[in-house]
Structure formats: structure tokens, C-alpha cells
Amino acid sequence: MRLALVDDDELTLEGLKGMLAPHRDRVEVAGQVLLTDDLAGASDKLGAEILLAEVQPQGTNALELATRLASVEPQARVVIFTNETSEARVFDALRLGASGYLLKSLGGNELAEALVRIRDGEVVVDPVMATRIAMQAAQQAVTGAWPGSQLGLSRRESEVVALLVNGLSNREIADQLMLGEETVKTHLRHIYKKLDVSDRVHAVAIVLRQGIFT
Structure with missing residues (x-):
């Protein structure tokens, strides 16, 4: 390259x-x-x-x-x-x-x-910035206002997206949220449908470019 x-x-x-x-x-x-x-x-x-x-x-x-x-x-x-x-x-x-x-x-x-x-x-x-963004999303979820709600994402889906932004794999997301890996995959399918994308790369791009964590 x-x-x-x-x-x-x-x-x-x-x-x-x-x-x-x-x-x-x-x-x-x-x-x-x-x-x-x-x-x-x-x-x-x-x-x-x-x-x-x-x-x-x-x-x-x-x-x-x-x-x-x-x-x-x-x-x-x-x-x-x-x-x-x-x-x-x-x-x-x-x-x-x-x-x-x-x-x-x-x-x-x-x-x-x-x-x-x-x-x-x-x-x-950058991983440093991705971590800060994910933590900010988690704090907003605790207060009852979660990022992504304006896109139709549930609180749990928003948590999954925040970890996607942080670069975690399906297995790592499952461990972090104490879910089964198949449950994570189900959440991802719902997220992709709501964001009208086909994969995690484009989901992360939409989330970041729309600035839903601000």
C-alpha cells in the first residue's frame, strides 16, 4: 500500500x-x-x-x-x-x-x-479515542439517554454499537455484556437492518459520521 x-x-x-x-x-x-x-x-x-x-x-x-x-x-x-x-x-x-x-x-x-x-x-x-467514545456512550445509557435512540436503536443495541466502535469482536462483545455470542449476532442483525447496512464496517461508519455519541 x-x-x-x-x-x-x-x-x-x-x-x-x-x-x-x-x-x-x-x-x-x-x-x-x-x-x-x-x-x-x-x-x-x-x-x-x-x-x-x-x-x-x-x-x-x-x-x-x-x-x-x-x-x-x-x-x-x-x-x-x-x-x-x-x-x-x-x-x-x-x-x-x-x-x-x-x-x-x-x-x-x-x-x-x-x-x-x-x-x-x-x-x-485511534483506540484511545474509541475507548473514550464508548465510555461516554455507557455513561449516557446510565442516565437514561442513550446514543442511537434517534436511529431507532434500543439501549442494548446502542451498547453493542459502542463496543463495535471500540473494535471488539462478537466474542468480546458477548463477554463484555455477559451475553451469548448468538444473542450478540441477533442484535447485530437488528442493528444492520435499522441502519440499512450489511456489515459492521458500514455500521460503525454511520454511527461515527452522524456523531450520535456527542
Whole structure:
């Protein structure tokens, strides 16, 4: 998989190359796209499947950048790479077209794994942020207002979706909620039907892009 970094700092590019060098069998850093460049056609020129947008909290607005990249490079998958840990930023970035939101605290192997999953069609949120989102959903459920109710999801279905966002498997969800695995599968079928999707990847994408945990 070929990756292009969208950033104006050459040191960031060199650091990214170094971090991913041991994983070049999975991810190759093809080059750099400057923010001052004409972004249209950037991924084609570099043969990149993923555009990794390195965003400083005090710098380029991640939401504006995600929107620009998604509009001019619809064939490439846009990933925000930042230190900004606002749940609202995650929801907004995904809603505006980003396919991933990853924190710079990730190690090289974790970053490579996340990028491969995104290339394969998943929407990936950094594990730290996914955990916070799931905990927020659980707290809302305790108070009687659960995320997803506006989409027709029951309280239990919302709990299952929150764990999906956190990357848990059916078996892990069953253990976490003290349910049978077949019961979890039944909940998933109901969730997919209500969200009009066919799999967990698209269910997670809808949940995140609609920002139902905010």
C-alpha cells in the first residue's frame, strides 16, 4: 500500500518514513503533498491509496483539510494524523469525509495496522479515542439517554454499537455484556437492518459520521 503525507514539514515526512520503515512490506511512504500545492491529482501523481494529513492543533484546521482532500481526491482515503483529542473533532472529521482519525502516539506497527485496515475499507478511530467514545456512550445509557435512540436503536443495541466502535469482536462483545455470542449476532442483525447496512464496517461508519455519541 502506498501512502502520501499531506504536510508542509519535511522533518515530519522523514520521521514518518523512519517510523514505518520496518513495516515497508505493508506500507510504503510514496512522498509528500504540500498544503500549498494544488491538491487535485496529488494521489494519482504519487500512486497513493491513502493521504495521511498531519495536523497540528494550532495549525491547519483538520476539518477544512479533510473536506478539501475528500472533495478533490475521492478515490483516495483521507486519514487525519494529529495530537488533537476532542471527540467532537473525530465526529466532524469523519462526517466530512475522513476515513480515519489517528493520534501521533501510535507506534509504527500500530500505525501500519490501522492504515492497512483503512485501505481495506474500514473506518478506523485511534483506540484511545474509541475507548473514550464508548465510555461516554455507557455513561449516557446510565442516565437514561442513550446514543442511537434517534436511529431507532434500543439501549442494548446502542451498547453493542459502542463496543463495535471500540473494535471488539462478537466474542468480546458477548463477554463484555455477559451475553451469548448468538444473542450478540441477533442484535447485530437488528442493528444492520435499522441502519440499512450489511456489515459492521458500514455500521460503525454511520454511527461515527452522524456523531450520535456527542
